[in-house]
Amino acid sequence: MRLITWNINSVRLRAENVCRLLAEARPDILCLQETKTPNELFPRDPFHALGYEHIHMHGMKGYNGVAILAKHPFPSVATRAWCDRRDCRHAIAELPGGIELHNIYVPAGGDIPDPDENPKFAHKLRFLDELTEWFATHDRARSAIAVGDLNIAPLEHDVWSHKQLLKVVSHTPIEVEKLGAFQAAGGFVDAVRYFVPSDEKLYTWWSYRNRDWAASDRGRRLDHIWVTPALVDGLKSARVFREVRDWDKASDHVPVMIEFDL
DNA sequence: ATGGTTGTTTAACAA
Numbered sequence: 001m002r003l004i005t006w007n008i009n010s011v012r013l014r015a016e017n018v019c020r021l022l023a024e025a026r027p028d029i030l031c032l033q034e035t036k037t038p039n040e041l042f043p044r045d046p047f048h049a050l051g052y053e054h055i056h057m058h059g060m061k062g063y064n065g066v067a068i069l070a071k072h073p074f075p076s077v078a079t080r081a082w083c084d085r086r087d088c089r090h091a092i093a094e095l096p097g098g099i100e101l102h103n104i105y106v107p108a109g110g111d112i113p114d115p116d117e118n119p120k121f122a123h124k125l126r127f128l129d130e131l132t133e134w135f136a137t138h139d140r141a142r143s144a145i146a147v148g149d150l151n152i153a154p155l156e157h158d159v160w161s162h163k164q165l166l167k168v169v170s171h172t173p174i175e176v177e178k179l180g181a182f183q184a185a186g187g188f189v190d191a192v193r194y195f196v197p198s199d200e201k202l203y204t205w206w207s208y209r210n211r212d213w214a215a216s217d218r219g220r221r222l223d224h225i226w227v228t229p230a231l232v233d234g235l236k237s238a239r240v241f242r243e244v245r246d247w248d249k250a251s252d253h254v255p256v257m258i259e260f261d262l
Numbered sequence: 263a264t265g266g267t268t269g270t271t272t273a274a275c276a277a
Contacts, residue, residue: 009277010269034277036270062270063277108277120276151277208267208277252268252277 001260002027005103005147005223007205007253011035011067015043017247021255022050025241028071029095033105033149035065042067058091066091066103066148082130083123097143097262099231104131104148113172121169124151128178135186146188146226149253152179155193157201158221170220188226191258195238204240205253213245225258234260 004027008014011032022030030052035042039057047055052069056077059065065088068074073096080090089105107127110120138144152175156162165171183190196202203219210216227235241255 013269034269063275110276210266 001029001262002257003029003031003101003145003147003225003260004255004257005031005033005149005225006255007033007105007149007223007251009034009036009251009253011065012037012041012043014249014251015046017244017249017251019046019050020247021241021244022047022052022069025255025257027257029101030069031091031101031103031147032067032069033065033103035059035067036062037065056091056093058088060086060088064088064105066105068093068101068103070095072096080134082127089127100142100144102144102146102148104146104150106149106151108151109169109175111169113167113169113174124169125174125178128175128182132178132182132185135182138186140187140228141230142228143230144186144188144228145231146186147224147256149222150179150224151222152176153220153222154179155198155221157199158203160201160203160218160220165220170222183226186226187228189229189232191225191227191232191235192221192238192240192256194232194235202240203242204256206245208252223253223256225256227258231260231262234262236261 054070056068058079074093076094078092091103107124109124112118115122159165204223206213206219236259239257244254
């Protein structure tokens with residue numbers, strides 16, 4: 001089984017890029033974040049035509065939005081809302097074989113890394129706290145996958161400069177601590193770092209605000225795939241589609257894939 | 263230290 005996660009930054013603007021990825025990588029499951037569209041305007045036809053007939057959409061107008069595309073039907077689906085909001089940031093699907101899949105878009109958190117000064121940062125921290133509390137109540141022995149744009153680069157080599165980003169939202173100690181708590185509460189293993197050593201630089205996002213993203217290479221690893229221990233033995237490979245950052249009308253995030261032998 | 267870009271929706275706002 002191949003599973004890909006990708007922050008698409010408007011699925012309507014980039015439906016062609018999604019089709020290209022589906023055709024070239026042929027994942028069984030594709031999780032999208034920042035679809036930025038209500039469900040009724042989601043471009044389902046081009047994806048259906050490629051064999052992805054099952055789409056669990058959870059969208060709203062203009063902002064946020066997550067979706068899970070699959071070749072095979074989902075036995076069940078659900079959504080969650082956090083922080084007393086109606087944001088579309090969390091879609092859940094059961095996969096054939098009883099695997100529980102979570103597609104999550106964590107709030108970016110604004111620019112100032114202080115919850116008292118910046119309500120967006122406070123929202124991000126609370127969102128992580130609520131996920132932690134909720135996942136702590138789940139059975140640790142089950143098969144589960146959590147993916148998405150978690151908007152935090154936890155490791156030193158998940159950013160281009162650990163030192164220069166310590167006070168930049170996405171890599172501050174408080175965020176790293178809360179992401180770690182969420183991961184531990186769910187009993188999750190980082191499936192990508194399972195294959196890529198932690199002393200090796202690895203990024204999934206490069207800002208639009210650089211003249212030449214590849215030359216400056218000031219990236220961050222914001223997009224993640226985690227699995228519970230029951231699935232670790234089935235992990236086969238990991239891949240970050242760095243080249244997709246150079247496609248026409250590229251998203252600022254690139255797809256991340258895990259392959260399983262189940 | 264600052265500004266740099268993109269998408270949604272059309273003047274800010276979010277990232």
